[in-house]
Amino acid sequence: xxxxxxxxxxxxxxxxxxxxxxxxxxxxxxxxxxxxxxxxxxxxxxxxxxxxxxxxxxxxxxxxxxxxxxxxxxxxxxxxxxxxxxxxxxxxxxxxxxxxxxxxxxxxxxxxxxxxxxxxxxxxxxxxxxxxxxxxxxxxxxxxxxxxxxxxxxxxxxxxxxxxxxxxxxxxxxxxxxxxxxxxxxxxxxxxxxxxxxxxxxxxxxxxxxxxxxxxxxxxxxxxxxxxxxxxxxxxxxxxxxxxxxxxxxxxxxxxxxxxxxxxxxxxxxxxxxxxxxxxxxxxxxxxxxxxxxxx
Amino acid sequence: xxxxxxxxxxxxxxxxxxxxxxxxxxxxxxxxxxxxxxxxxxxxxxxxxxxxxxxxxxxxxxxxxxxxxxxxxxxxxxxxxxxxxxxxxxxxxxxxxxxxxxxxxxxxxxxxxxxxxxxxxxxxxxxxxxxxxxxxxxxxxxxxxxxxxxxxxxxxxxxxxxxxxxxxxxxxx
Numbered sequence: 001x002x003x004x005x006x007x008x009x010x011x012x013x014x015x016x017x018x019x020x021x022x023x024x025x026x027x028x029x030x031x032x033x034x035x036x037x038x039x040x041x042x043x044x045x046x047x048x049x050x051x052x053x054x055x056x057x058x059x060x061x062x063x064x065x066x067x068x069x070x071x072x073x074x075x076x077x078x079x080x081x082x083x084x085x086x087x088x089x090x091x092x093x094x095x096x097x098x099x100x101x102x103x104x105x106x107x108x109x110x111x112x113x114x115x116x117x118x119x120x121x122x123x124x125x126x127x128x129x130x131x132x133x134x135x136x137x138x139x140x141x142x143x144x145x146x147x148x149x150x151x152x153x154x155x156x157x158x159x160x161x162x163x164x165x166x167x168x169x170x171x172x173x174x175x176x177x178x179x180x181x182x183x184x185x186x187x188x189x190x191x192x193x194x195x196x197x198x199x200x201x202x203x204x205x206x207x208x209x210x211x212x213x214x215x216x217x218x219x220x221x222x223x224x225x226x227x228x229x230x231x232x233x234x235x236x237x238x239x240x241x242x243x244x245x246x247x248x249x250x251x252x253x254x255x256x257x258x259x260x261x262x263x264x265x266x267x268x269x270x271x272x273x274x275x276x277x278x279x280x281x282x283x284x285x286x287x288x289x290x291x292x293x294x295x296x
Numbered sequence: 297x298x299x300x301x302x303x304x305x306x307x308x309x310x311x312x313x314x315x316x317x318x319x320x321x322x323x324x325x326x327x328x329x330x331x332x333x334x335x336x337x338x339x340x341x342x343x344x345x346x347x348x349x350x351x352x353x354x355x356x357x358x359x360x361x362x363x364x365x366x367x368x369x370x371x372x373x374x375x376x377x378x379x380x381x382x383x384x385x386x387x388x389x390x391x392x393x394x395x396x397x398x399x400x401x402x403x404x405x406x407x408x409x410x411x412x413x414x415x416x417x418x419x420x421x422x423x424x425x426x427x428x429x430x431x432x433x434x435x436x437x438x439x440x441x442x443x444x445x446x447x448x449x450x451x452x453x454x455x456x457x458x459x460x461x462x463x464x465x466x467x468x469x
Contacts, residue, residue: 010426013446014434021441038447041425047462049375049414050405052325052398054460058421061456079379103459107452156381157394167385193343193380200413201375208347209378275441 002127004074004118005066006034007084009230010042012076016230018275022259023076023120025273029266030128030136034074039065045083045153046197059087060100063117064109072116074123078229079197082153084117085160119154121228121258122164125172133179138267143289144182144223146261148173149213149236151229152193167191176258177226180265184226189216196231207246210239214251223286224254226261233257237280254281264290312363320360320403325395332357332391338383344376351376353383353393360400369404375411405465412467422457425450 012019027034044058062084066073075081091097091113101110118126124133155167165172168191177184192213195206213236217225227233237255244251256279263274270276270292276283320326338353339345345352351373359368368374374397383393404410417427424430425448438446457463 008446010428013438013443014426014428014430017438017441017443020443024443036444039449039452041448041450041453042421042427045379046414046417046427047421047457048398049401050410050418050465051402051460051462054418054457054462057456057460058453061452103456106459107455109452152378152380156385157392158381158385167381191382193378193382195343195378197379198344198376200417201411205344205347205376205378209343 002031002123003033003035003071004123005037005040005069005071007037007040007043007062007073007075007080007117009075009077009080011234012230016233016257018260018278019076019230019233019257021275022257022263022268022273025268026259026263026266027120029263029268030124030133032074032123032127035069035071037065037069043077043080043083044087045079046200048083055083056087056090057100057103059084060091060104060111061107061109063087063091063115064104064111067111067115068109072118075117075119076229077231078119078151078154079231081117081119082156082160086157088113088115088117089157089160119228121154121173121176124176124262126164130175130179133176133262137181137265139181139265139290139292141181141261141265141290142183143291144286145185145221146177146182146256147187147217147220147222147225148177148184148190149194149225149227149232150191151227151232154228173226173228173258177261180262182261182265185220185222187216187220189213194232194235196235199235206235207239207243210235211243211247211249214240214243214249214253217253218251222253223289224256224283226256226258228258230257241280252281254279254283254286256283256286264292307362307364313365314363316363316365316368317361320396320399323399325392326399328389328391329357329360329396331389332361333389334358335388337386337388338391338393341382341386343380343382344378348373348376353397356400357391357393357396360396368400369407370409374400374404408466408468410465410467415465415467418457418462418465421450422454422463423450424448425453
């Protein structure tokens with residue numbers, strides 16, 4: 001059985017707990033053991049804005065903690081994935097690693113380059129596998145047409161991801177959606193960023209980017225957008241409501257985290273197993289399409 | 297002396313700082329800057345540029361090369377990057393503009409231009425280890441979904457942040 005240290009990050013376990021809930025449920029269901037680690041801290045991605053060294057030290061601290069337990073890291077947030085994987089890459093350089101380890105020593109930690117970092121979708125794709133997922137499907141989702149959204153840091157910087165997917169023409173989430181039985185639609189703004197990382201600085205930028213994608217998707221007859229990062233979720237879900245109010249738009253596109261979609265396909269209970277009732281935009285139509293006859 | 301209209305907004309050689317570029321390029325992350333021939337592929341693919349045309353990776357790279365220290369470091373738009381990495385993904389010269397921008401932001405932060413949200417996040421991490429407080433309401437919410445109590449190690453994070461000198465950074469007034 002696969003065993004990973006679960007890296008929750010900051011935002012998922014505090015603001016988007018349905019992502020954590022559904023991820024834990026599908027992992028349990030598919031035989032991936034998740035180990036909770038009390039000492040993990042912020043991945044350091046925003047720290048990089050003010051001090052690259054500070055960001056690298058926080059990432060290295062997390063890598064060292066997992067290494068001491070002999071575990072690789074499973075992430076949920078795309079940004080945490082990018083920050084930690086980039087740190088793994090940077091710390092391959094002996095000089096950088098020595099410098100960082102001198103500082104980690106003050107908190108009795110050391111990183112020797114053993115820990116690897118994988119996003120939950122990559123674990124599903126590589127460790128579980130598309131065919132094995134297909135064999136476990138219990139609920140038919142073939143009526144669902146959904147738009148995949150990858151999240152920039154799930155794919156980039158490219159050098160940190162060992163070529164497991166192509167940042168310019170990504171495929172893994174499409175295949176995971178198909179494995180869950182739903183249909184991934186093609187659309188022009190597939191690679192457009194959600195803008196989440198600018199949100200603390202500008203309240204206009206992210207909504208403008210979100211609106212571009214929603215505009216592109218509104219005539220595609222989709223049942224929802226599938227994301228694999230809680231920040232992308234918050235942008236497309238929460239900002240969709242703000243855009244509707246501020247610009248008198250009437251977008252009404254449900255947004256699901258991938259583990260919620262897969263959880264539905266695996267026969268999970270929408271509310272208690274997958275937290276679908278916590279998603280702000282009503283999923284009742286989507287659930288009817290999914291044949292659950294369940295209202296939440 | 298009355299300024300000629302054609303000179304408005306023009307770069308004056310006397311105002312340029314020839315040391316700025318080498319200071320930026322001392323940082324390993326920014327060493328690719330010399331390979332930039334200002335083709336603008338970065339800016340053409342930049343989603344921020346589409347919304348705010350004032351933000352342009354090509355222009356910023358050029359400004360650094362010219363030595364426009366103050367105009368770069370005090371530029372509010374350097375903080376608008378959404379970190380999508382498209383610029384470096386598309387660059388034909390393999391320049392990592394994203395990394396160069398981080399060097400510029402770090403320098404700007406030291407000069408007192410750090411936006412308050414990032415400084416506040418640092419202060420929060422020094423307390424709880426995460427960018428959010430861990431309060432009673434959250435503990436209750438997590439418990440109601442049978443999720444384990446959320447913990448983190450703010451003490452150790454604080455030590456590392458202090459070692460990086462980030463605790464001394466003040467936000468822009």
